[in-house]
Amino acid sequence: MPTEINLYFGSALCQILPVRPVLDDERGPLVALAGGTPVKRTRTERSLRDIPRDEWPEGGFPLEDDVWFGNGVLIFQPHGANHAVWWFFEADGAFAGWYVNLETRSPDGSQVVDQELDIWVEPDRTWSWKDEESFAAKTGDPRFWSAEEAAEIRAEGNRVVKLIEAGEFPFDGTWTDLRP
Template identity: 45%
Template sequence: MRFAPGQVIIHRNTRRGRIAFARPVRVVADTELGLLVWLARHSPAMYEVAPDGRGARGRPFAEWVTLGYQMRPGEWQGPGILMFFPPEGDHSVWFFWNEAGEFDSWYVNLEEHVVRWHDEQVSGIDVVDQDLDVVVHPDHSWEWKDEDEFTERLAIPEHYWVHDEQAVRAEGRRVIKIAEAGEFPFDGTWTDFVPDPAWGVPALPEGWNRPVPA
């Protein structure tokens, strides 16, 4: 399944068959290199939250798993992000720029390999975020991110969606070697990317809550 350049699809993060978030992204390219999409600042989104309106982050995981969940509308508050999903591997690479429009860093989001789906009216991609991440700086130095959160959640395996800690860390180390060597996609490709101003901020398409593929 390939998506068309300019097409709006739904990017979803899922947890044990539940939707953690859903937001619209614009397809930049979908080739043998992988899928490249743009998430615009202020994009509308639906987020899984507890009855108090807060999400899973910023509270103990042991507390989060005892709460009920509901979906609530919101929007992406961060900067515009270019996201690259390679054809193989359990990660995506996000490209960040600062407010001056200068390339800031790559963000290796460790996640289960993307699952593509298509319904009659809408298409999308699902991932399972594995929480542990790697930040790669323009000089190809790097650092782990969210290790504390990853460790905390691993301690409650009956509720966590990550089943193999060592596989996640091994994937991170594999990508780190690519980044240190300055190989694609850490070779400067797309660091000068500028989104088409005609794209604007897309609406979240109907069908964002279709069942998570088994």
Template identity: 40%
Template sequence: MPESPAVNGPGPASPPPRLAGVSSAGTSPTDPVSRLAAGAASDGAARSLATAAPYTPGEVVVHRSFTTKRLVFVRVGHVVGHDERGLRLWIPHGCPMAVELSADGRGLRDMPFAEWIRQPTVMTTTVWRGPNIFMLVPPRGANSVWWFWDWQGRFVRWYINLEEPAVAWRHDGLVGVDTTDHDLDLWVTPERTWEWKDEHELEERLAFPDHYWVPDPDAVRAEGERLLRLVEAGAFPFDGTWTDFRPDPSWRTPDALPAGWDRPRA
């Protein structure tokens, strides 16, 4: 997951090699989505995005990331739409957020993982200082796809965040989406060149299986390769859809995280 990506920098100098010999993912128990399905028990109000009642455009939504059952990252945005293509969210620059930090204010990426797992941590409220994000969470899939624009409003790239299949929930009037980030990600340029991101983080953390939350790294990479076949084919969602998106000007970013943002994982 990017913290504050430099979205207007150059993409890869030349297209990486095309994928070869990778079969498409289906719905069998051995496909990456099935292997990466969320293991946390859902409460009665939680559903997969494929079966959840649709969220309403304009609703305020809490997007949360966990390491198994431990809350580590929260952002607030608005529902753009929710249909058979998935749940679309708008997470604006400056929205309220919370992130897990060490007692001295450092984050997961500010120290080796061997040091991080020995740190006392606390959820710290702040604001999102990265760029605006348009996010597509698919109804079935171990990923979300993010659209980034520069500060002049020009679309500059997609970001594929590899993660557990999302769970949607409603509780006391609050709506949310819960997932677990799988660390390995992909940048994709408008010309559909691509590069893997954070491979070193995945490799470093796999050495600590008692503390790490990614149980099947091969399935994570297979899910990324499945998405790359869509990239190389210019297929949805990498076909130009929503690259001209603009948020509803009537939406107002909340001043603070809503009550219930830190409820147990759905």
């Protein structure tokens, strides 16, 4: 179970998130990242997604000290899946929704490569894709993913959408009352 998640984007390390283990069972590990936790992340004038890869410095952008914004999150990394599910909460503790991060990761979950395409899920399980244009723009770039890999990433997202629409775990209300 990870105690730190190193998040990569386009092969460059962009965030280091210290997390607290909550549980690990046959489904996979669940970790918490509390609001205000010291983290390391890249800081750029534009979103890293919007900066053409050719403009990145060798080895990526430097990491700087920062703090985790918001009210904290729970992060579930299902075994054998190429995604993670993040639970977000409002300031008053109310469940705000799920964020599905399409990704690949090391077996222990500590090294995560972001696949750009994501899904936001409201508490009522209505959902929408995120970052579709950026995902499409990076498809075919050897520093990101091929067209074949992009189809696999999209297929993983579509598998998750079926779980969302059916209200199956983890979109069944599980852990919506936990707080990071």
